[in-house]
Amino acid sequence: MTKAVAIVGLGQTESRALTPTQDFRELIYSAAKKAYDDAGLTPRDVDALLTNEYDFYAGISIADEYTPDQVGARLKFDNLVCNDATIAFINAYMLILSGAADIVAVESNSKVATDVVNYPEVLLAALDPVYNRPLGGHPYYIAGMDMMSYLENSDTTEEQIARVVVKNKGNALLNPNAGFGAKLTVEDVLRSEDAFWPIKLLEIAPLADYAAVVLLAAEEKAKSITDNPVWITGVGHATDSSYIECWPWGEAQWIRNASQEAYKMAGISEPWKEINVVEISEAFAYQELQALEALRISSGSLGNLLEMGTFDLDGSLPVNPSGGCLGMGYTPQATGLQRIVEIALQLRGEAGKRQIPEAEVGVAVGSDSEIIKCGGVVVLSR
Amino acid sequence: MAFENMVRFPKGFSRKKRVAIVGAGMTDFRSILPHTTRELCFEASKRALDSCGLTPRDVKAVIGASAPDAFDGIHIKGWNPVDAMGAVGKPYAREFVGGGTGVGCIVNGWYYVASGLYDIVLVCAFEKMSPPVPHAQKLFLTIFEPILEWALGPNLVWIFAQEMNRYMTTWGVKKETIALSAVKNKGNAMDHPHAQLPMKITVEDVLNSPILVWPVNRLDISPSSDGAAAVVLASEDVAKRITDTPVWIDGVGMCIDSQYWTNRDLAFPYYVYYASQQAYRMAGISDPMKEIDVWEPYDPFDYKELHHLDGLMGKKGYAPKLLAEGQLARDGDYPSCPSGGLQGVGNPIAAAGTMKVCEIYWQLSNQAGKRQVDDAKIGIAQAWGDLMQVATVVVCRT
Numbered sequence: 195m196t197k198a199v200a201i202v203g204l205g206q207t208e209s210r211a212l213t214p215t216q217d218f219r220e221l222i223y224s225a226a227k228k229a230y231d232d233a234g235l236t237p238r239d240v241d242a243l244l245t246n247e248y249d250f251y252a253g254i255s256i257a258d259e260y261t262p263d264q265v266g267a268r269l270k271f272d273n274l275v276c277n278d279a280t281i282a283f284i285n286a287y288m289l290i291l292s293g294a295a296d297i298v299a300v301e302s303n304s305k306v307a308t309d310v311v312n313y314p315e316v317l318l319a320a321l322d323p324v325y326n327r328p329l330g331g332h333p334y335y336i337a338g339m340d341m342m343s344y345l346e347n348s349d350t351t352e353e354q355i356a357r358v359v360v361k362n363k364g365n366a367l368l369n370p371n372a373g374f375g376a377k378l379t380v381e382d383v384l385r386s387e388d389a390f391w392p393i394k395l396l397e398i399a400p401l402a403d404y405a406a407v408v409l410l411a412a413e414e415k416a417k418s419i420t421d422n423p424v425w426i427t428g429v430g431h432a433t434d435s436s437y438i439e440c441w442p443w444g445e446a447q448w449i450r451n452a453s454q455e456a457y458k459m460a461g462i463s464e465p466w467k468e469i470n471v472v473e474i475s476e477a478f479a480y481q482e483l484q485a486l487e488a489l490r491i492s493s494g495s496l497g498n499l500l501e502m503g504t505f506d507l508d509g510s511l512p513v514n515p516s517g518g519c520l521g522m523g524y525t526p527q528a529t530g531l532q533r534i535v536e537i538a539l540q541l542r543g544e545a546g547k548r549q550i551p552e553a554e555v556g557v558a559v560g561s562d563s564e565i566i567k568c569g570g571v572v573v574l575s576r
Numbered sequence: 577m578a579f580e581n582m583v584r585f586p587k588g589f590s591r592k593k594r595v596a597i598v599g600a601g602m603t604d605f606r607s608i609l610p611h612t613t614r615e616l617c618f619e620a621s622k623r624a625l626d627s628c629g630l631t632p633r634d635v636k637a638v639i640g641a642s643a644p645d646a647f648d649g650i651h652i653k654g655w656n657p658v659d660a661m662g663a664v665g666k667p668y669a670r671e672f673v674g675g676g677t678g679v680g681c682i683v684n685g686w687y688y689v690a691s692g693l694y695d696i697v698l699v700c701a702f703e704k705m706s707p708p709v710p711h712a713q714k715l716f717l718t719i720f721e722p723i724l725e726w727a728l729g730p731n732l733v734w735i736f737a738q739e740m741n742r743y744m745t746t747w748g749v750k751k752e753t754i755a756l757s758a759v760k761n762k763g764n765a766m767d768h769p770h771a772q773l774p775m776k777i778t779v780e781d782v783l784n785s786p787i788l789v790w791p792v793n794r795l796d797i798s799p800s801s802d803g804a805a806a807v808v809l810a811s812e813d814v815a816k817r818i819t820d821t822p823v824w825i826d827g828v829g830m831c832i833d834s835q836y837w838t839n840r841d842l843a844f845p846y847y848v849y850y851a852s853q854q855a856y857r858m859a860g861i862s863d864p865m866k867e868i869d870v871w872e873p874y875d876p877f878d879y880k881e882l883h884h885l886d887g888l889m890g891k892k893g894y895a896p897k898l899l900a901e902g903q904l905a906r907d908g909d910y911p912s913c914p915s916g917g918l919q920g921v922g923n924p925i926a927a928a929g930t931m932k933v934c935e936i937y938w939q940l941s942n943q944a945g946k947r948q949v950d951d952a953k954i955g956i957a958q959a960w961g962d963l964m965q966v967a968t969v970v971v972c973r974t
Contacts, residue, residue: 242830243832247672248645248651248652249644249645249646249651249718250645250646250651250652253718253722254718254719254722255644255645255646255715255716255718255719256643256644256672256673256674256719256961256962256963258672258673258674258832258962259674259719259835259962259963259965260721260835262832262833262834262835262965263834263835263836267832268832268833268834269831269832269833269846269847269850270831270832271829271830271831271832271854272673272830272831272832272966273671273673273680273683273684273830274671274672274673275669275670275671275672275684276645276652276653276654276670276671276672277654277668277669277670281669284669285669285684285687287691288687288688288690288691288693289687289691291687291690291691291692291693292593292686292687292690292691293690294687294690294828294858316651317651318651319649319650319651320650320651320652320655322650322656323648323649323650324612429693430667431667431668431669432665432666432667432668433655433658433663433664433665433666433667433668434664434665435658435659435664436655436656436657436658436659437659440659447665448665451665451666452667455667459693562652562655563652566652566655568655568658568668
């Protein structure tokens with residue numbers, strides 16, 4: 195395990211269902227300002243900027259045109275990846291490892307909740323234009339099919355999946371940045387209407403607007419900038435096939451591959467013992483358990499562990515203490531950075547009411563989209 | 577220079593691993609190809625891997641690259657061809673900085689390898705611009721600022737006409753001189769097996785072609801194209817096992833300027849200048865004019881070749897003089913766009929930039945055939961994009 199690169203500053207906006215008074219550039223600016231203040235740096239100190247963006251969600255082609263001014267990266271090294279923010283984060287990590295930059299800003303934002311009026315139609319365009327798109331419909335049906343396979347291939351029950359919603363929305367009540375906290379019971383969730391059977395309406399993360407900026411620094415710099423660096427000890431990313439006909443239905447093979455890589459780098463051999471906190475992008479409740487399985491977090495039944503309260507805030511392995519996407523809202527390409535920010539806050543001991551005592555090692559998982567099996571896994575430690 | 581004090585070049589560069597290009601391949605560039613995005617990627621990736629005797633099994637990570645999703649009409653389109661690139665189960669990222677993507681993805685691949693995490697990386701850039709009907713140009717409206725600029729109905733020819741006019745006015749360049757770039761590049765493309773628009777034309781042909789937006793005539797512009805290009809990158813120890821003629825990426829640079837292009841002086845591309853300075857510093861090049869043997873600046877318009885060369889050479893308004901003297905020809909002192917560039921080979925946006933890196937690889941490893949520049953040891957490829965805003969540069973050495 196090497197401690198070569200650390201998070202030295204972070205800033206995020208509130209995650210809300212509507213931000214009609216702010217342009218996406220204003221969201222980025224406020225997140226960037228908080229990150230610089232947090233690290234005690236100015237834009238002048240930054241060598242490079244890494245962002246991520248999806249054109250169709252921004253409603254602008256080449257949306258990275260609009261980031262440098264807000265992050266203060268004008269006339270600097272800039273790169274953008276069209277993947278989840280965890281992959282942008284991993285790219286920034288590699289940029290520092292390569293020696294080309296010492297301090298890198300990673301930016302991600304979502305403005306889908308306010309700006310995109312035809313979200314299902316846009317998401318449908320992500321499917322293959324020849325084989326899949328003509329089938330039409332709201333593409334969340336793909337997640338419904340995936341959940342069906344998951345239920346069939348595991349011993350998890352629908353009640354247990356409903357419990358994920360109860361837990362995450364409950365955690366979100368303690369998170370001032372989360373917009374979708376609620377006190378629910380398993381019955382409430384199961385009684386909500388079938389949306390994409392077997393997915394219930396309350397098991398779907400609602401869309402949200404959000405922006406976050408994270409500052410990374412190389413070892414020596416990090417130590418001089420902050421007394422409380424959060425080290426990046428393992429990274430991995432992977433993709434599954436884009437032919438949904440050939441998918442490993444019901445499982446997240448990409449998380450298995452990505453986490454294997456990340457664990458190896460971080461020297462983690464027994465994840466269930468060594469990891470203290472996990473954050474997962476779950477656009478749908480079942481995806482949290484699916485991801486936990488792929489993360490090899492436990493050899494036993496995840497559903498039972500969930501019912502025993504293992505993954506609660508006061509459990510032995512809290513999962514999604516921030517509230518996850520169910521509690522904070524689904525912020526398509528920015529979900530990964532939201533997860534990373536929460537892990538960093540937990541490891542720094544700055545998570546407020548939802549603080550997990552003595553968190554040393556955390557894992558964040560971000561996926562490219564709710565129906566795309568591609569994304570990244572990041573291991574952070576104190 | 578006005579912005580000099582605003583810029584902090586990456587310092588403390590310590591090269592952990594040297595990165596080599598070990599193979600390259602591309603598809604034909606055509607205005608309409610019958611292939612799907614996946615098929616284009618398969619063909620380019622296969623050619624690149626075959627050229628160095630590797631299989632997808634050997635590749636540790638894959639980088640896809642493509643410009644706006646709107647061209648293919650596929651949302652998150654980087655994910656669509658992952659199978660065709662052999663990326664399934666592997667780390668995959670899609671690079672995207674507008675027109676700069678084609679060289680930017682090589683920078684991306686460079687740090688994947690230079691970080692020490694992956695030793696063989698496949699980079700595949702693709703673009704399918706034929707789906708939009710009647711023409712891809714209309715989609716460029718969507719790159720502009722939605723509140724302040726969309727309402728004016730701009731397209732790319734419109735803003736480049738402004739930039740070209742500014743360039744000509746500031747440095748006193750004549751249209752006759754600029755047209756020489758189109759003549760040279762379309763002529764160079766005669767020797768390129770994948771070229772879309774190889775032509776023997778004269779300056780008169782360019783000046784007499786229809787005016788689109790003054791001062792841009794039809795033959796001043798590169799075409800829109802379908803195509804893909806791929807490159808295989810490897811770390812130092814692995815590269816030497818794969819090939820006898822690795823070409824080393826010794827310097828990389830990327831630089832983005834402000835979104836507010838109306839507030840910038842368009843006469844000199846500072847972003848190109850700074851990106852190339854980053855790359856020179858990394859590669860240990862102190863006098864690019866003397867040390868660089870072959871140049872591949874991005875030339876979607878004929879004046880852009882000169883505009884970008886000014887930035888790469890760090891000399892304002894200098895390239896037109898070199899062009900007029902014939903110095904930019906393949907047998908000149910500063911051979912520029914020996915491939916035929918975007919004007920001759922075609923402009924499938926992301927793939928066009930990667931084509932330039934392929935060309936530098938072929939030139940430096942002596943595989944460029946009829947296009948070969950004598951005694952090429954150091955080459956530079958550059959792409960440019962976003963709102964006339966971003967530059968990406970790689971400097972290669974034999």
